[in-house]
Every structure is written in C-alpha cells, then in structure tokens.
Amino acid sequence: MRSIYLDNAATTALSPAAKQAMLPYFDGIFGNPSSLHTWGQQASAALQDARERIALCLGADPKEITFTSGGSEADNQAIFSAAMAGAARGKQHIVSSAIEHHAVLYYLASLQTQGFDVTILPVEPGTGLVRPADVAAALREDTCLVTIMFANNEIGTIQPIAEIGALCRQRKIPFHTDAVQAVGHVPIDVRALRADYLSLAGHKFHGPKGVGALYCRKGMPLRSLLLGGAQERGHRAGTENLPAIMGMASALEESLALLGQTDAVMVPLRDRLIARLRDIPRARLNGHPTLRLPNNVNFCFEGVEGEALLLLLDAQGIAASSGSACTSGSLDPSHVLLALGLPHEIAHGSLRLTLSRYITEADIDYTAEAILQVVERLRAMSPVWERITADR
Amino acid sequence: MPFHSADPSRRVLVAMSGGVDSSVAAALLAAEGCDCAGVTLKLFRDGEDNAGGRAAPPRERSCCSLSDTEDARAVAHRLGIPFYVFNFTERFERQVMDRFAAGYLAGETPNPCIDCNRFIKFSALLERASALDYGLISTGHYVRAEFDEGGGRWLLRKGLDTDKDQSYVLYAMTQEQLARTRFPLGELTKPQVREIAAAHGFWNARKRDSQDICFVPGGDYGAFLERWTGRALPPGDFLTPDGCVLGRHKGTARYTLGQRKGLGLALPRPGYVCAICPAENTVTVGDEPLLFSRELEARDINLIACARLERPVRCRAKVRYRQAEQPAEAEQTGPDTLRLRFDQPQRAITPGQAVVLYDGDTVIGGGTIGSA
Incomplete structure (x- = not known):
C-alpha cells in the first residue's frame, strides 16, 4: 500500500540535511553554551552561528532572535511581553482575530481574566481574510498590542501582514505575527513587514520538534516566561537545546534555498x-x-x-x-x-x-x-x- | 469498495472508557485474534466555546475527561491496537442531555445511561463502525448476548456475576444491535476481570467504578438543569396529601419520588416526596405508605425475548438498577406500552425510570415508567 503524508501543517519530516546538521551536537560539541571551558566555547560559537543564520533568513539582526521551545512558547512570550509593558503604562487593550491559533487565543483569554480588554476581529466569510480597515478601526489610545497570524494553520489564508504592520507602526502600536505556518514556506522579511514580534517553529519546515524562535525588534520589550539562568541574554532561562537549534537553522536555510x-x-x-x-x-x-x-x-x-x-x-x-x-x-x-x-x-x-x-x-x-x-x-x-x- | 481485506465479522470496534472493564474487554478480543480498534467517545464539551474564539482552555471533567481518554489510549497502545476518539457531543446533547433535562422538568426522574446506550453506544457508534468496515462493536458490560436457535431471536441474559449484572441498562437493545455486539465480560466475575487487568499490567486496574452521571459530576441536578436550560427553577409549595401548604420547595426538578432527606422541612414525623406536579409547581410530602403501589404503565417499550407479549405473562421485574426483581404479571396494552402488576406493593415506582422484565436470567424487555 502507498503511504502519503499530507499532514505537513501538523508537523513535517526532518530533512536529511537538518538531521546531519544536528548530529555533531549530541556527543561531539555537547557542551553547555554558558560554560567557560573549551566545550562551552564551541557550543556557544555554534549557537551564535545558528542565531546569525536564522536572523539572516528573516532579515533580522541576530540580537533580535530568541530561541524558544516552539511556536506556542514564542506566541505566549510575545503577547506576555507586550501586555506587561502596556499594563505598566495603563494600556490594557489587545486586538486579534477570530482565526488565530489557540496559543494566541487561549493566552488572550487568560489576560482577559486579568483585566485586559481584547477585541477579536471577525474575518471575511469564506476566505478568512482579516481586513486592515477593521484593524485600524479597532485601534484605541490604550491598545498595547495587535496580534494577527501570518498564515492560518487550517485554511492556509495569507493575511495582508505588511499592510497591518504599517498601520500599527504608524500608530506606534506593537505588532506581533504568528508566522509558524509561513516561515520556510513564503519569503519573509521582518523589516518589510514592520513586525515587532514574529513567532516561528522548527518542525513546520522540516526541522526538529521542540524548538522555535521569537523575533523581537530591537527596542521592543521582551520578558522571560521562565525564570532561572541568564540564557538568551536573560530572555529565556534554561540550557539551550543546541542540536535542535542547529537542525532548525539548517532546515530553514534549506527550505528557503x-x-x-x-x-x-x-x-x-x-x-x-x-x-x-x-x-x-x-x-x-x-x-x-x-x-x-x-x-x-x-x-x-x-x-x-x-x-x-x-x-x-x-x-x-x-x-x-x-x-x-x-x-x-x-x-x-x-x-x-x-x-x-x-x-x-x-x-x-x-x-x-x-x-x-x-x-x-x-x-x-x-x-x-x-x-x-x-x-x-x-x-x-x-x-x-x-x-x-x-x-x- | 472493500477498504479492508479482513472479514468484517472479525473486525471489532471496542468502546473504551479508560476503566478496567472495557480495557479487559479489549484485551480479551485482541487475544482472541480479532482485528480490534479502541474508541473513546467524547460526549460533552469540556467547557470550551468555539464560537467567538474567546475560548477557554479545555478543563478536566468526569467520565470522558482527558485523563480517562489517556488511560484508554495507554491500554490500546499496550495491546497494540489502533485507538480513536469519536466526537458525538452534538448527538449526546440532543438525545441524552436534552431528554434528561426535559424529563426532570416534566416531573420525572430520567435515566440518561439508558438513553446513552440506546442512542449513542448502540446507534451512533454502530453506524460509525459500519462506515469503517467494522462488523461488530464491543463494550465492557457484564451481560451475555446469545442467539436462541429455537426462538430464532437474540437473547440478552444477565452477566454470570449477578452482583455486577448490567442487563437493566441494556433492555432497549434491538435484535440487530445484539447481533452486532460482543460482551466479552458476560461470563466473568469482577475479581476475574481485575485479575486479567493486573496480568496485563493495566495500571488502572484498581480504579473504582464510576457512579455519578457523567455530565453532572457531583450530582447537583438542580444546578445542572439551571445551567442547561438557562432558566432558574421556580420555587413553589410543599403540600400535604390533602393540599395544605407545608413550606416552600426550591423547584420541582430538584426532588425525586421517595426522597426524605434535604427537603428542609421540620415535620413531626418523617415525610417523603410522594408526588411531583410541575404543572402546579407543587411537591407533595406524606407518610411512607403513600409511596407504595402495585401497578405501573410503561411506555416506549422494547421487547427482546419475543416480538410481542401475546398474553399476560408471569415474570420478575425491577423498577430501578439496584433492586432485586419482584414477581409480577405483565400485559402488553399497545404497540409501545405495557401494564405491570406486582404481587406485592413496591416502594416509589418512579416515572422516567426504567422497568425491566426478566424470565430467570433472560431479559424479556422493558420500558420507561409512565407518570401515574
């Protein structure tokens, strides 16, 4: 019998190149990037290399990339960071859409119980497009974040992200896009999109599971969800998953190439x-x-x-x-x-x-x-x- | 188009709850060489609201909660059989929960487990099984289904472990449903089942049997009804049998026939709920002897051992799950109705509950007890 895997939005097979790229980091260069010795130095250099390569793929600066455990964590962290910064300045309104991933919707629901006001925009019937005019109309003085996904995981609709990004930037309102389904599948340039935050996950483009990244534009607030060590410049405690990060970098380069x-x-x-x-x-x-x-x-x-x-x-x-x-x-x-x-x-x-x-x-x-x-x-x-x- | 090479009569879909009984049922069928798959039915929502996208994360609930599903999945994986979760929430809400609420509001005490067996397990699940080329389904009930060559009918008999017998909740099974269902536990006792579970290393083997109605965890029916219907239950009067007002009740649906505790009345001697009248919004409280009666009318009947009762028959019958059968005489009064007369008066024959008729350990049939 044939076997045909047509569930690549759920997860993808690891590409052979990405798998090869991971292998040296299980037992050869296995050091903790935070360690001072040679083993640590090697690991730290590899980590930096992966960060630069991923930044390059997105048109970002390496310092703007934080590694996470995947797309859900990146979504949570982006929203948490913008919401806390907003709340500190008395801004507690967030705009999103009805077709976001639950990593966004459930997080927003939890913020609602903490006093945030959330506007969920409807989408165009049939196509699932978010209308930029609806976003513009929903913005308020106290809006601290707009979060609209780049491409939907179920119906694949690609949103007018650059347009939404531009209108948010004009109003100086932080803009996050969950690009988990889009990264590696369509060209993405965070500067052109005017995105302040962007989430991605390795296993959606033939990288390994359990790893993702959050792009956070320089100058935007970024707070750690996990407290502990000062990894990722204090933005994410916990020893970095180096083999997975190396696999993700390789898979992203390959997919884009x-x-x-x-x-x-x-x-x-x-x-x-x-x-x-x-x-x-x-x-x-x-x-x-x-x-x-x-x-x-x-x-x-x-x-x-x-x-x-x-x-x-x-x-x-x-x-x-x-x-x-x-x-x-x-x-x-x-x-x-x-x-x-x-x-x-x-x-x-x-x-x-x-x-x-x-x-x-x-x-x-x-x-x-x-x-x-x-x-x-x-x-x-x-x-x-x-x-x-x-x-x- | 054949989707599977295997003979459909060897392909069995096993309803698995995560509990010990259905786990052992699956293990026995798999050991027999059947081509099995395990299925857990998702029957009601876990509190999520998909409509506006402002959903809350799923919450844990009782019988078909995530952790029970995980138990069932773990057992299936251990047995090496495929495992699926079927979502029957819409049918369950319509055919079990709505009926449950309607029954209570009409002053009856419905039995949702019987409706679930009738409309979900042995209807929706069987239909799904057919669609997937599974000829049979199986459950972990303690009953036996046998084909009687002489009478040319499928018979439903009590489980050999009379303590665990569950034939009462299956009286509504049709001939076709019986023909297509396997009950691997019918010949076993509960201790034997626990032994088999332990031998298989099912880690849920000592879990206690569930008692609550799955969608009313904690058993607060009043609160459930108010939530489900979106209406407060109106308070009304408690009456004596001759119509004097004794006090205020909190909504007729909160009471059941024969109830003594929780009435909130200070009475000179024990008082029992002996009538519930939603139309007048009254609950009558009286002495215990008022609860006893000898006759009942049943509606919506299903007969298993015969197509119809040609003449009045002697039988033994019970009007609730945990009751010893009592001698009685049954007479069919219409296509869907029968009248039953017990030899001795019975306490609290409750409208909405099921009456089931037995000939020895064989189920003759049963029906829903009507309002007197």
Missing part, C-alpha cells in the same frame, strides 16, 4: 488537487483561492463526517487531518471554520491536506481518487446526505 523550486512544483500540485476535489458535488474549498499557502488544501464535503473520512483515508495510506484536533484527539468543529461562517454541521466534515516538497503528482492523483471514493461511500450511508439530496 529550495523555495523557488518547491513552489514551481507544489503550487500546481495544490491546484491540481483542488481542481479534482472541486468536481465532487457539494464540496467547497475553505479559505482564499489564491492568497493561500502553497501547501494548503482545505475542503468541506456536505453530509460527510470528518472523523470517518480521516480513518478511511488512513486505511488507504493517506495521512490527512480535519477540523482541529483537541488534546484528546477528538475532532471539534474548528473555531476557524466557524469563523468563516460555515454552519456547524458542515464544519464537521472538513478535510485538510497539507503538502510537502516530497509529494509527487502520482501521490496527488492517488489521493484525489481515494477521496472521491471515500466521500461517495460515506455519503451512500449518511442519513444527512440523503436529506440533502432529497431537498434538491
């Missing part, structure tokens, strides 16, 4: 899959048709439950995902699809396929065929589908 080549293949494959799935009756593409990540395909099939769809595709050797998996592994209609204006019962039947540069045209054709058959089969036994078709 291959970007043109990858896009030339991946975008047509994405569109080929979208075209095939559009042929299914009562199927709808979620998200924006063109302003979307090169790897993202997201559909709803009326009368089909996401859970059954996923299990049958798994039985065909295809890894996909649906809605947002909650911690228990069960599927709830995702807050993203509901924010697009989809009714509950339709949001239940969503299917997300996310490509990688390892996917071929044959994989896509096999997948499209399998989905056609599975949807047909599930509809044949669905009372909901029976009702829908009877209504015609």
Whole structure:
C-alpha cells in the first residue's frame, strides 16, 4: 500500500540535511553554551552561528532572535511581553482575530481574566481574510498590542501582514505575527513587514520538534516566561537545546534555498488537487483561492463526517487531518471554520491536506481518487446526505 | 469498495472508557485474534466555546475527561491496537442531555445511561463502525448476548456475576444491535476481570467504578438543569396529601419520588416526596405508605425475548438498577406500552425510570415508567 503524508501543517519530516546538521551536537560539541571551558566555547560559537543564520533568513539582526521551545512558547512570550509593558503604562487593550491559533487565543483569554480588554476581529466569510480597515478601526489610545497570524494553520489564508504592520507602526502600536505556518514556506522579511514580534517553529519546515524562535525588534520589550539562568541574554532561562537549534537553522536555510523550486512544483500540485476535489458535488474549498499557502488544501464535503473520512483515508495510506484536533484527539468543529461562517454541521466534515516538497503528482492523483471514493461511500450511508439530496 | 481485506465479522470496534472493564474487554478480543480498534467517545464539551474564539482552555471533567481518554489510549497502545476518539457531543446533547433535562422538568426522574446506550453506544457508534468496515462493536458490560436457535431471536441474559449484572441498562437493545455486539465480560466475575487487568499490567486496574452521571459530576441536578436550560427553577409549595401548604420547595426538578432527606422541612414525623406536579409547581410530602403501589404503565417499550407479549405473562421485574426483581404479571396494552402488576406493593415506582422484565436470567424487555 502507498503511504502519503499530507499532514505537513501538523508537523513535517526532518530533512536529511537538518538531521546531519544536528548530529555533531549530541556527543561531539555537547557542551553547555554558558560554560567557560573549551566545550562551552564551541557550543556557544555554534549557537551564535545558528542565531546569525536564522536572523539572516528573516532579515533580522541576530540580537533580535530568541530561541524558544516552539511556536506556542514564542506566541505566549510575545503577547506576555507586550501586555506587561502596556499594563505598566495603563494600556490594557489587545486586538486579534477570530482565526488565530489557540496559543494566541487561549493566552488572550487568560489576560482577559486579568483585566485586559481584547477585541477579536471577525474575518471575511469564506476566505478568512482579516481586513486592515477593521484593524485600524479597532485601534484605541490604550491598545498595547495587535496580534494577527501570518498564515492560518487550517485554511492556509495569507493575511495582508505588511499592510497591518504599517498601520500599527504608524500608530506606534506593537505588532506581533504568528508566522509558524509561513516561515520556510513564503519569503519573509521582518523589516518589510514592520513586525515587532514574529513567532516561528522548527518542525513546520522540516526541522526538529521542540524548538522555535521569537523575533523581537530591537527596542521592543521582551520578558522571560521562565525564570532561572541568564540564557538568551536573560530572555529565556534554561540550557539551550543546541542540536535542535542547529537542525532548525539548517532546515530553514534549506527550505528557503529550495523555495523557488518547491513552489514551481507544489503550487500546481495544490491546484491540481483542488481542481479534482472541486468536481465532487457539494464540496467547497475553505479559505482564499489564491492568497493561500502553497501547501494548503482545505475542503468541506456536505453530509460527510470528518472523523470517518480521516480513518478511511488512513486505511488507504493517506495521512490527512480535519477540523482541529483537541488534546484528546477528538475532532471539534474548528473555531476557524466557524469563523468563516460555515454552519456547524458542515464544519464537521472538513478535510485538510497539507503538502510537502516530497509529494509527487502520482501521490496527488492517488489521493484525489481515494477521496472521491471515500466521500461517495460515506455519503451512500449518511442519513444527512440523503436529506440533502432529497431537498434538491 | 472493500477498504479492508479482513472479514468484517472479525473486525471489532471496542468502546473504551479508560476503566478496567472495557480495557479487559479489549484485551480479551485482541487475544482472541480479532482485528480490534479502541474508541473513546467524547460526549460533552469540556467547557470550551468555539464560537467567538474567546475560548477557554479545555478543563478536566468526569467520565470522558482527558485523563480517562489517556488511560484508554495507554491500554490500546499496550495491546497494540489502533485507538480513536469519536466526537458525538452534538448527538449526546440532543438525545441524552436534552431528554434528561426535559424529563426532570416534566416531573420525572430520567435515566440518561439508558438513553446513552440506546442512542449513542448502540446507534451512533454502530453506524460509525459500519462506515469503517467494522462488523461488530464491543463494550465492557457484564451481560451475555446469545442467539436462541429455537426462538430464532437474540437473547440478552444477565452477566454470570449477578452482583455486577448490567442487563437493566441494556433492555432497549434491538435484535440487530445484539447481533452486532460482543460482551466479552458476560461470563466473568469482577475479581476475574481485575485479575486479567493486573496480568496485563493495566495500571488502572484498581480504579473504582464510576457512579455519578457523567455530565453532572457531583450530582447537583438542580444546578445542572439551571445551567442547561438557562432558566432558574421556580420555587413553589410543599403540600400535604390533602393540599395544605407545608413550606416552600426550591423547584420541582430538584426532588425525586421517595426522597426524605434535604427537603428542609421540620415535620413531626418523617415525610417523603410522594408526588411531583410541575404543572402546579407543587411537591407533595406524606407518610411512607403513600409511596407504595402495585401497578405501573410503561411506555416506549422494547421487547427482546419475543416480538410481542401475546398474553399476560408471569415474570420478575425491577423498577430501578439496584433492586432485586419482584414477581409480577405483565400485559402488553399497545404497540409501545405495557401494564405491570406486582404481587406485592413496591416502594416509589418512579416515572422516567426504567422497568425491566426478566424470565430467570433472560431479559424479556422493558420500558420507561409512565407518570401515574
């Protein structure tokens, strides 16, 4: 049986180059970068090298990069830092959108219980775009942070981040973007974006898990979530995960070096899959048709439950995902699809396929065929589908 | 299109709660060589609100909480079988929680576990199993399902461990559901099950059995109803059987027939709830003998041992889970109704609860006790 991994928004396979880049740091250069001896010096030099390379990939200064345990921590830290600085100056209002990752939404919810006022902007129905005019209209004297994700993890919609960044900068309001799904997949220049904070995670671009980074523009407040040692210039206590950081740096460079080549293949494959799935009756593409990540395909099939769809595709050797998996592994209609204006019962039947540069045209054709058959089969036994078709 | 090469009748979806019983059921089926998968059902929300995105992080709750799911997952991994979580929250809310609330508001004392078995485990889960080419489902109930060649019907019989027997909560099973369900614990006693669990190293093997209704942890039904319906339960009068006002109650739905404690009344002698009238918003309190009656009408009946009761039959019956069966005579009065007359008066025959009829250890059928 074939095995086709189409869940790259959840996580990606470590690239062989990134794996190679990690190996010397497990037992060769294993020192603690904070140590004074030669072992420590070597590790510290490697850490600095990784920081410079990642900064270069983002158009940032190395001092503006703080390594974290991943995207969620970077999101939390950016919001925490801006919120605490804001509160110290009597500013306790934050603007965000309804389709942010839970690492942002849940953190904001916790700030609400501490007296912060949070404006959650709606998105454009269907496409999921945040309108810059809505952001502008939501800004207040006491706004201490705007946080809007670069690209959505479920529907792949790419937001007008440069526009939002510019209008925040003009009003001197700190701007954070959760770019976890975008870094390594689209070119990013933090200066052009006017971003003050930007989060990324290594495992979304063929780097290792358990490592990420927060870009924080020089002069912006940055506070540590963890108290302890003075690692990361006091911005993140805890011994640095050097092998993972080296792997992430290598993976990011590789992804960006291959970007043109990858896009030339991946975008047509994405569109080929979208075209095939559009042929299914009562199927709808979620998200924006063109302003979307090169790897993202997201559909709803009326009368089909996401859970059954996923299990049958798994039985065909295809890894996909649906809605947002909650911690228990069960599927709830995702807050993203509901924010697009989809009714509950339709949001239940969503299917997300996310490509990688390892996917071929044959994989896509096999997948499209399998989905056609599975949807047909599930509809044949669905009372909901029976009702829908009877209504015609 | 065949999705699996295996014979569907050897493919079993095991409902796993994380507790010892369903864990052992899965272990026994896997040992038998069945192509098993474990499933935990997510039945109600953990307090998150997806609508506005201002969601709070999931919270721990009782029966299908994250930690129970993790227990079930750990057992499945140990057995080397796939494990899934199915989200049936919408169906559960509609077919179990809404019905539960409606029953209480109508003055009855519903049994949501029976509705959950009827509408979720043996309906929604079976449908899902079919979609995934699983011919059978399995649960850790202490009952036996057997096909009776002579009568040409599937029979539901008590578990051999009569102490743990759960046939009462399964009386609503249809012939098709019985044909497609495996109960691996039916021949075992609880100590045997614990032994098997320990032999498999299931670390939950000594966990106590759950008692609460899963979506009302702590058992405060009144608070649940107010939250679920969004309306305060209106206070009203406690009455004597001849209509004198004894005091104020806190909402009819907070009381159940036969209740003595927690009424908040100072009475010269013990008083028992002997009638609940939501229409008048009154609760009648009287002496214990008033609670006893010999007859009941059941609605919404399901018969297992036969298609219908052709003539009045002698049987033994019980009107609550923890009760010894009592001799009685049952007579079918319509397609979905029957009348039961006990030989001896019974205490607090409670509308909304189930009455289940037995012939020895075989379930004849049962129904919902109607309001008198």
